[in-house]
Amino acid sequence: MSLERIKTIPINQTAILLVDVQNSEIDNYHKENYPWYYQQITEICLPNMKQIIELGRSLNMEIVYTTIESLTSDGRDRSLDHKLSNIFIPKNSYFGKVVDEVKPNEDDIWLKKTSSGVFNSTNIDYILRNLEKNYLIIMGMLTDQCVDMAIRDGADKGYQVICIKDACTTHTLERHENALNAFKGYCTILNTKEFIKKIQESNKNSIEKSNEIKPMSLTTLVTTDLIGITRGRSVLTSKLDEYMTTGCGWVPADSALTPQDIIDESNSWGSQGDLRLLPDKNARITIPNGPNLKNQPFDLIHCDIVETNGNNWDCCPRNLLKKEIKYYKDKFDIDINVSFEHEFTLINKNDSNSYPAFSFQSQRQQNQFSSWLMSSLEYANIQPENFLSEYGKNQYEITCKPSDPLTAADRAVSIREIIRDLAQQMDLNVSFSPLTSANSISNGVHLHISMKDSNGNYLFYDKQRPYNLSILGEQWSSGILDHLRSLCAITAPTPVSYLRLKPNNWSSAYTSIGYRNRKTPIRICPTIDFSNKSIDQQYNLEYRPMDGTSSPHLSLLSILIAGRLGIEDKSQLKFITEKDPHELSEDQRLQNNIYPLPDNLNEALKYLNDDQQLLKHFPKILIQTYLSMKYKELSLTNQFDDDTLCKHYSKIY
Secondary structure, three states, rough: OOOHOOOOOOOEEEEEEEOOOEEHHHOOOHHOOOOOHHHHHHHHHHHHHHHHHHHHHHHHOOOEEEEEEEOOOOOOOOOHHHHOOOOOOOOOOOOOOOOHHHHOOOOOOOEEEEOOOOHHHHHHOOOHHHOOOOOOEEEOOOOOOOHHHHHHHHOOOOOOOEEEEEEEEEEOOOHHHHHHHHHHOOEEOOOOOHHHHHHHHOOOOHHHOOOOOOOOOOEEEEEOOOOHHHHEEEEEEEHHHOOOOOOOOOOHHHEEEOOOOEEOOOHHHHHHHHOOEEEEEEEEEEEEOOOOOOOEEEEEEEEEEEEEOOOOOOOOHHHHHHHHHHHHHHOOOOEEEEEEEEEEEEOOOOOOOOOOOOOHHHHHHHHHHHHHHHHHHHHHHHHHHHHHOOOOOOOOEEEEOOOOOHHHHHHHHHHHHHHHHHHHHOEEEEOOOOOOOOOOOOOOEEEEEEEEEEOOOOOOOOOOOHHHHHHHHHHHHHHHHHHHHHHHHHHOOHHHEEEEOOOOOOOEEEEEEEOOOOOOOOEOOOOOOOOOOOHHHHEEEEEEEEOOOOOHHHHHHHHHHHHHHHHHHOOOOOOOOOOOHOOOOOHHHOOOOOOOOOOOOHHHHHHHOOOHHHHEEEEHHHHHHHHHHHHHHHHHHOOOOHHHHHHHHHOOO
């Protein structure tokens, strides 16, 4: 095919194909044994490929990748020729990945092959037909092998093929030039500059249109602060790689913000200091679309806060939680499983209807929302379990499967933000506040915890002991109860939280542990005999005096520290109740170390400030910041009556 036969390159009919541009071609073996080849790839081909890919993406062209990689770990699915030639890239191998400089985007097509010819061992022809592509731009390695076959087979299949000669190479210059000469009858051969000029001339109108300003996708680097509000900074998704290793700027005093968005002026930093939000590549949550098609994709990455030298910052709850998880593993050989359950209030702005508690009608009232929510959580791999109508008017709950503590805390944040985002898209009002009005049913967060060792033994369960609670489970629970009134300042951290922590509220009001009892702060949860999981796998404890105004990372960190102190001190429980602790006499409660929880936030903060055994396990500056900021919050709200307080926090959370 001569150049004259391709007078234009219509971008809507054209796909760009990268052949075998993978890590196996730029390893030390090739660098040492084929230095010319290695230099051609790294200094000439990859920059040219990148230039063409960027142009293609700007014109919404389809970018297709093919690499050599087996479908199996032992390579039994390889072609006979690859077996005889000892060409073997195992399944999921690093050497089968596309070179970083030109790596695929999340939605690009990437075909794995086990022969030299992409048309022989993949369904690329079927895919290109479905995409209505008639023109194929080919780049890659080796010019005289896999590239050659792609060009010849593509031409035989009826595609108009263009080879970018300075974006292809093989082991020697002579072999490269011989290959170009051999297959020139099957394709048009252009260099990068010629191709770019040709495609610009062919698509002048489309390129001019593509230069118009359009909304670009953003990814937000986030941290959830000491008061449970998720904050961050957004970057262009297309430039996200630039931020993955260095993060973006952050300000220390942001951690002294009250829920009222007023910085506590007594914080330790003032206007000084600089930090970085450093993204965790394993903690990105993306949802491509929602009910409002005009909305940009939901895209956030949970970050650690680090100093400008890369060291962990003392006031980053996420970093501290990771440290505590490691402590459990290193000292006790304990792996922790955690899940958060969130209750929230969801109201149609123009709908005054209210349906019976737990009812199918109430579920159907928000069926569009619940469907979008479950689909979004499933897409984001948050592993939702149940969406349910709750006891309160317009109250709902979402649960998800347990995971490691860091993932669970990240998920808790993501769930809140996804729910808020969907509610905004669907013109709904949502709140995670403990009470949205003084006479409403309260919203809580329930934290489920179980533990196992590296041999897979579940550590809270012992069928020989009362209520099947093991010695370790008893020690851990006792540690929680010993520090519970202090913990409330962190897990129930706002003035409105204490309107919930009252007797007869199905939350908790006393320092107690109960067997299947929802009126105790620690509940031994039920198990079922007909599950496919054994009883010890099901057995878990639930921490209940928590709500949606708390920071998931800071709350979980605090609970784990308190429980760990119980293990280290070999604390003992005096009493497990099957009754509401409020129904016990005062003498019975005192005999069993059952005490009222704090009556208000001020009281809880005093317990926390006095609990030096607990506080010595936190960075001093974090506790100073937290206490000072919370006292500032109290000063801003102490004139509110109960209903005003509820409405105030329902708007914030």
